[in-house]
Amino acid sequence: MDEQVASRRSARIQAAGPFHLLIDFLNRSDYDTRRREPGVLDFTFGDPHEMQQPGYVDAIREAAVPLDELWFAYKQSEEPAQTAAAASLRRVVPLAWSGEDLRMTTGGFGAITVTMKALADPGDEVVYSLPPWFLYEALALEAGLVPVKVPARPPRFDLDLDAIAAALTPRTRIVVVNTPNNPTGRVYPPEALTALAELLEEASARFGRRIWIVSDEPYNRLVFDGLTFHSPAEFYAHTVICYSYGKTLLAPGQRLGYVAVPPGLPGHDELLDAIETMQIAGGWLFPNAVMQYAVPHLEALSVDVAGLAAKRDRLVMALREMGYEVTSPEGTFYLWPRSPIADDEAFVATLARLGVLVMPGALFETPGWFRICLTATVESVEAALPHFAAALDEVGAGTAGQAERSPLGTSL
Numbered sequence: 001m002d003e004q005v006a007s008r009r010s011a012r013i014q015a016a017g018p019f020h021l022l023i024d025f026l027n028r029s030d031y032d033t034r035r036r037e038p039g040v041l042d043f044t045f046g047d048p049h050e051m052q053q054p055g056y057v058d059a060i061r062e063a064a065v066p067l068d069e070l071w072f073a074y075k076q077s078e079e080p081a082q083t084a085a086a087a088s089l090r091r092v093v094p095l096a097w098s099g100e101d102l103r104m105t106t107g108g109f110g111a112i113t114v115t116m117k118a119l120a121d122p123g124d125e126v127v128y129s130l131p132p133w134f135l136y137e138a139l140a141l142e143a144g145l146v147p148v149k150v151p152a153r154p155p156r157f158d159l160d161l162d163a164i165a166a167a168l169t170p171r172t173r174i175v176v177v178n179t180p181n182n183p184t185g186r187v188y189p190p191e192a193l194t195a196l197a198e199l200l201e202e203a204s205a206r207f208g209r210r211i212w213i214v215s216d217e218p219y220n221r222l223v224f225d226g227l228t229f230h231s232p233a234e235f236y237a238h239t240v241i242c243y244s245y246g247k248t249l250l251a252p253g254q255r256l257g258y259v260a261v262p263p264g265l266p267g268h269d270e271l272l273d274a275i276e277t278m279q280i281a282g283g284w285l286f287p288n289a290v291m292q293y294a295v296p297h298l299e300a301l302s303v304d305v306a307g308l309a310a311k312r313d314r315l316v317m318a319l320r321e322m323g324y325e326v327t328s329p330e331g332t333f334y335l336w337p338r339s340p341i342a343d344d345e346a347f348v349a350t351l352a353r354l355g356v357l358v359m360p361g362a363l364f365e366t367p368g369w370f371r372i373c374l375t376a377t378v379e380s381v382e383a384a385l386p387h388f389a390a391a392l393d394e395v396g397a398g399t400a401g402q403a404e405r406s407p408l409g410t411s412l
């Protein structure tokens with residue numbers, strides 16, 4: 001008798017590079033064993049480090065009080081949530097969004113998975129750039145899709161359009177674009193998105209099959225220095241936007257997000273029906289009723305973007321002075337410095353010994369770099385600076401060694 005317990009599909013996802021590295025990091029690393037030790041400074045996941053703002057708690061408390069007997073009945077997408085989210089999206093992505101264009105989801109995860117399954121069939125290819133958000137591969141594999149990875153161009157990690165063009169085949173169905181980008185902090189400029197749109201139009205025509213953009217943009221409100229965010233949806237009609245409230249509100253444990261299909265797109269209603277079908281068939285992937293009722297209030301709230309920018313400035317300047325190479329992120333809440341030694345995992349272990357937890361580039365399939373999360377407190381940032389300097393010295397790359405080394409810390 002075949003006693004195999006776990007499905008081959010789950011085993012394939014578990015074995016995938018980014019997935020098992022992430023699970024090891026969560027369950028069997030310094031992050032797991034040390035993050036709650038007194039004095040240890042945690043710059044790993046985009047989690048809150050301070051108490052949630054009162055307005056957020058009030059909105060959920062109010063939404064939890066039933067006003068009728070159907071308050072906690074089965075919910076799909078609640079119209080007031082869709083309408084409030086669409087009004088807010090109009091301010092960020094200048095299209096004529098209405099609530100009808102949106103379906104509420106269990107965060108960005110839920111949005112991406114149902115969009116992939118609504119658009120693509122098993123065996124279809126999904127193209128994305130490295131370094132990626134570390135769960136694209138798991139979501140693609142679970143949907144039976146074939147991940148096709150294209151490295152972005154360091155040190156700014158712009159989209160490599162020639163490489164994307166070369167990666168497209170008649171089986172390509174989706175190109176995932178993540179701007180502002182986790183982990184690089186890059187906000188892709190309109191020129192890059194226009195060029196991407198042109199090449200996808202041309203490739204779709206050549207292959208006789210539409211290639212879609214899935215625009216993963218949970219950080220589209222977290223942009224610094226007055227820069228204007230641009231969504232691929234402004235340049236390429238066949239774009240589906242996936243959004244999560246987990247970043248803007250820094251509350252990723254309360255699952256809430258949406259999928260937005262541009263108004264007027266041919267096949268608009270059919271695609272939204274397919275998305276809703278996959279939400280149901282995927283296991284009722286709608287946010288809880290209370291979270292949906294809270295959306296009109298939550299849309300007025302945000303993390304302190306100026307505070308994030310101030311932490312970014314402090315860290316970028318200090319790290320550069322020490323000799324680190326780091327590009328100043330234009331958005332998100334991450335810094336993506338180059339590891340001063342080729343082995344980013346060894347360097348991350350050195351920092352951990354000094355009490356500073358960050359993520360190795362290996363987790364993002366891009367060795368040689370590492371990620372620092374800016375949701376840590378201002379006090380943690382200040383406390384970590386001497387440790388970042390000490391780590392450089394430990395690996396023999398401190399300011400003493402600067403003269404012989406390539407010019408790190410330039411204004412990238």
Ligand SMILES: Cc1ncc(COP(=O)(O)O)c(C=O)c1O
Binds near residue numbers: 182
């Ligand atoms: C680029 C990107 N996409 C999607 C997600 C998923 O967001 P959520 O956990 O809020 O669903 C994240 C979370 O880290 C992310 O960084």
